[in-house]
Amino acid sequence: MHRLNFVLIPAFLLLVACGGDKTPETAMTSTETATADADNPFFTESTLPYGMPRFDLIEDEHFAPALERGMAEQMTEILAIAENPEPATFENTIVAMERSGQLLIRTQRVFFNITSTDTNDTLQAVQKEMSPKFSAHYDNILLNDELFARVATLHENRNDLGLDAESVRLVERYYLDFKRAGAQLSAEEKLRLREINSRLAELGTEFSQNVLDEVNDSAVVIDTREELAGLTDAEIEAAAAEAASRDLDGKYVLVLKNTTQQPPLTSLENRALRQRIQEASMARGSRGNEYDTRGIVADILRLRSERATLLGYETHAAFALEDQTAKTVDAVNNILGQMAPRAYANARKEAADLQALIDETEEEPFELASWDWLYYTEKLRKQRYDLDTSQLKPYFELNRVLEDGVFFMAEHLYGLTFEERPELPVYNDDVRVFEAFLDGKAIGLFFFDPYARASKRGGAWMNAYVSQSNLLESRPVVGNHLNIVKPPAGEPTLMTLDEVETTFHEFGHAVHGLFSDVTYPRFSGTSVPRDFVEYPSQVHEMWQFWPEVLANYAVHYETGEPIPQEMLNKVIAAEQFNQGFDTGEQLAAAILDTQLHQLPLDDIPPAEALMETQAKILKDAGVEFAAVPPRYSTPYFSHSMGGYSSGYYSYTWSEVLDADSVKWFRENGGLKRENGDHFRKTLLSKGGSVDAMQLFRDFRGADPSVEPLLERLGLN
Secondary structure: OOOOOOOOOOHHHOOOOOOOOOOOOOOOOHHHHHHHHHHOHHHOOOOOHHHOOOOOOOOHHHHHHHHHHHHHHHHHHHHHHHOOOOOOOHHHHHHHHHHOOHHHHHHHHHHHHHHHHOOOHHHHHHHHHHHHHHHHHHHHHHOOHHHHHHHHHHHHOHHHOOOOHHHHHHHHHHHHHHHHOOOOOOHHHHHHHHHHHHHHHHHHHHHHHHHHHHHHHOOEEEOOHHHHEOEOHHHHHHHHHHHHHOOOOOOEEEOOOOOOOOHHHHOOOOHHHHHHHHHHHHHOOOOOOOOOOHHHHHHHHHHHHHHHHHOOOOOHHHHHHHOOOOOOHHHHHHHHHHHHHHHHHHHHHHHHHHHHHHHHHOOOOOOOOHHHHHHHHHHHHHHHHOOOHHHHHHHOEHHHHHHHHHHHHHHHHHOEEEEEOOOOOOOOOOOEEEEEEEOOEEEEEEEEEEEOOOOOOOOOEEEEEEOOEOOOOEOOEEEEEEEEOOOOOOOOOEOOHHHHHHHHHHHHHHHHHHOOOOOOHHHOOOOOOHHHHHHHHHHHHHHHHOHHHHHHHOEOOOOOOEOOHHHHHHHHHOOOOOHHHHHHHHHHHHHHHHHHOOOOHHHOOOHHHHHHHHHHHHHHOOOOOOOOOOOOOHHHOHHHHOOOOOOOOHHHHHHHHHHHHHHHHHHOOOOOHHHHHHHHHHHHOOOOOOOHHHHHHHHHOOOOOOHHHHHHHOOO
């Protein structure tokens, strides 16, 4: 469920990391510069529709020179703002910063998107080289005393400048960004902050690359087809193709996803193989090999804690949460503390039912283990509801789900339609490009990148390649990126129920970007607090089973017959089935993330004690249960070590808002244009230009209630 690659910083620092050297280096001769000018597509604005990247021209070697020049150009612009002899005004300071760094921004957007979706050794090397430089660039701006003085003056007088509400909010956001970045520290403290930020940038890159390399290195090799009993023929053929790609002809390879639980565990009959897969998954990052991340994690935790103390906060969690809708550590601990015990109480009941099934059906019963959970859950689901979820896949063919499901919903709810643009260049042949129209008016581009590959990080997420801004007269280019196993050539892509849900979810992020209608790029699209950003996308999951939508896309890929109502009734009846497990593993991961970042500096464990600390945190929280491990273990918990540090609770927090909003949609007639227009106008189009909880109130007409979520999860 890690579904948005999310960074919330000022537009002029877009996707920049934190900390480092004083100034960016440039070392090109005039001849080399002239050649680079001619050849580098980043040095001129794209002439393609909506300014989309020139993927037909971009080569790996273009990134470093464009990033270097982009930083140098922006620093020149920033120094001109800071050293302007004229008194600070909104236009010559705040708006000028919003306009700065256009070369850097367009290059970074492509660079960070490509290193997530289709990376290689060259790009990873550039990423390692550039991370500390980005960090230094960020610090050189936000730790500039003269620039902060101008921002502070405007902030102090913000209500007397004759600004509209969005502009006043922009001044407030910039002031807070500078303050939280350390602008008020002493010179000595700023020097240490730069060192911390630079090292954190390096460690973050190292962690993400190790996680990807470890996933590939931990793939499970199987010798015989017989061991794969339970998988479909298409899944077995895909495993054979993966083995062949690794020069393991005659064998089979199952590639891991970044979650703890692995999809094949649902259907694999061979218990020994299930155990191998689960143990390989859970061992990632802590095997003592070259990709081990425990030392990286320990260093990140220590440096984050030191930085928080330097900035005047008790812990990194306190620092991170101050700028979210939750605001405080106590608020997050409270909601997790309320829900986790209930979820794990349900999970233990579910475990007892699964154990009873094992005792009844196995000739030699055994104790339920984590690698048995998904397999026997499917058996129990079939027994109770006569439902085998694998029977659903023929009704969920990828193209129909996208075009006749997601796009159909978008047209009926919002008046949003899509036209494929196959002539536009893409970074990988699997990517499709669509132009989006709202009531016939072109508003942006939508990229759809559905398939897993070794060069792509795990999970599913949305990214913006171009952000909407009325100031810059730019319209959005956004992408959804999934990790569905690609079938053999000529075979249809048949999706699981979870993959269908994820497709609807990620599209919720996409419309958040496509519908953006703000003046300043700082507030564009998904530039909202991290514990709010998942909320609109979670709302969109409801349309997966909305009768009118479902009837339009859920048809058998061979016969065209609609999914039987009897089968649907079973799915609906089983909605709360296994919710203890599903909710519990997510909450356990959220507790790990928040508690690790609440540790005082002296209590942060060394690398060799990291897993012991993880076990203690789970035990103390009452969620230590071997059969239901956390969705992510710390050594491969990319959210916690990345942009969601102290923020994985966001999915639960957002789900409170989601469940309450779904209730509103149902009470107001569901899939109706007026409902979609209300959601778009009051919330989706506003980005971060209005306080997040005010946006919710503007849409819902009331403060959120937790009861709809507790009811949904069967925890009430």
